[in-house]
Amino acid sequence: xxxxxxxxxxxxxxxxxxxxxxxxxxxxxxxxxxxxxxxxxxxxxxxxxxxxxxxxxxxxxxxxxxxxxxxxxxxxxxxxxxxxxxxxxxxxx
Numbered sequence: 001x002x003x004x005x006x007x008x009x010x011x012x013x014x015x016x017x018x019x020x021x022x023x024x025x026x027x028x029x030x031x032x033x034x035x036x037x038x039x040x041x042x043x044x045x046x047x048x049x050x051x052x053x054x055x056x057x058x059x060x061x062x063x064x065x066x067x068x069x070x071x072x073x074x075x076x077x078x079x080x081x082x083x084x085x086x087x088x089x090x091x092x093x
Contacts, residue, residue, distance in 0.1 A: 007051070011069060014044050018076065034084055041080040044073045 002010060021037040048070045055062050 010047075014040075014047070014073075018044070031087055034087060038080050038084050041073075041077040045077045048073050 021033050025033040
């Protein structure tokens with residue numbers, strides 16, 4: 001729980017916003033949302049770092065479902081970063 005809100009709900013909101021940003025960028029074929037999408041991915045990755053810390057040091061247990069979601073968030077971050085750098089290289093090169 002983060003305050004009165006379950007962490008799972010926050011994760012669901014994060015994924016919904018990420019999908020919305022991704023769809024907007026691909027449907028309208030614009031890079032206008034790319035910076036926001038990258039910032040959102042960074043926020044997700046930072047959240048994952050905190051949640052892994054909480055699992056290891058505050059709770060003392062590892063959740064396999066959480067670990068799978070953490071890996072998905074890390075992969076989405078890396079994919080978003082790769083797309084952002086590839087687009088930047090394409091614009092400058």
